[in-house]
Amino acid sequence: MIPDAPGGLRQLRISDQIARHVTAHIQEGGLRPGDPLPSESELARRFGVSRPAVREAMNALAGRGLVAIASGRPPSVLSLQEDPFSALVGHGLATRQVTAVQALEVRRGLEEQAAALAAAQRTAADVAAFEALLARLPGVVGDVAGFAALDIAFHRQVAEASRNPLMAALMAGMVEVVLHSSRSGLRHARDAAEWQEILSLHQQIATAIVAGRAEAARAAMAAHFDSALRRLQRE
Numbered sequence: 001m002i003p004d005a006p007g008g009l010r011q012l013r014i015s016d017q018i019a020r021h022v023t024a025h026i027q028e029g030g031l032r033p034g035d036p037l038p039s040e041s042e043l044a045r046r047f048g049v050s051r052p053a054v055r056e057a058m059n060a061l062a063g064r065g066l067v068a069i070a071s072g073r074p075p076s077v078l079s080l081q082e083d084p085f086s087a088l089v090g091h092g093l094a095t096r097q098v099t100a101v102q103a104l105e106v107r108r109g110l111e112e113q114a115a116a117l118a119a120a121q122r123t124a125a126d127v128a129a130f131e132a133l134l135a136r137l138p139g140v141v142g143d144v145a146g147f148a149a150l151d152i153a154f155h156r157q158v159a160e161a162s163r164n165p166l167m168a169a170l171m172a173g174m175v176e177v178v179l180h181s182s183r184s185g186l187r188h189a190r191d192a193a194e195w196q197e198i199l200s201l202h203q204q205i206a207t208a209i210v211a212g213r214a215e216a217a218r219a220a221m222a223a224h225f226d227s228a229l230r231r232l233q234r235e
Contacts, residue, residue, distance in 0.1 A: 015057040018049065021047070025037070027086060040058065046102060081169065089103065104176045107174060111225070119209045119213055119217040121160045129157050151186075181232065184231075189231060201227060203224055205217060
């Protein structure tokens with residue numbers, strides 16, 4: 001039996017209904033990033049509503065990372081954006097609903113798969129990017145801020161090399177998480193031997209990806225997260 005709704009059911013706001021129709025138009029029309037949408041005045045005419053209601057709907061869709069709005073031009077479909085996911089993760093960490101370890105667990109699931117995909121999908125440009133990163137990493141061993149910055153670039157490159165745009169967008173949305181966990185973990189590196197282990201694990205991941213060895217890349221990424229988790233748990 002469906003329970004009663006306290007206070008009765010409320011109708012959706014006009015702007016919410018417009019947003020739903022526009023979202024359906026994007027999905028059912030097979031629109032791609034950059035494709036234009038009807039103008040504010042045209043949408044108002046089609047729906048028989050005011051332009052402010054349309055404007056409110058489009059601003060809401062822009063806030064969700066679905067459409068781009070520019071003055072003097074009609075709205076357009078936006079490519080995948082990391083901002084909504086980044087806001088979600090950042091809010092979770094800031095309000096202590098999510099711990100650094102929990103964020104690391106999510107990253108682990110994504111990045112082990114990303115490493116395997118990268119090994120299968122990497123291009124010559126990806127290989128060159130990994131080689132450039134590997135050349136720079138030894139120079140920042142022992143430098144928490146310096147290594148953390150390159151660590152972000154390294155993990156984003158893994159996601160990019162996976163050739164999965166959703167993986168790349170999710171990873172981009174976790175930049176602050178990566179930076180936070182990287183700095184925290186690196187600060188807990190006890191000695192030169194641990195720093196060497198951290199460097200070696202990055203080298204193993206990149207080497208496996210460049211060589212096209214998917215399972216070796218996955219295993220190396222898993223070992224990297226095992227190492228990072230041990231250091232984070234010292235807090």
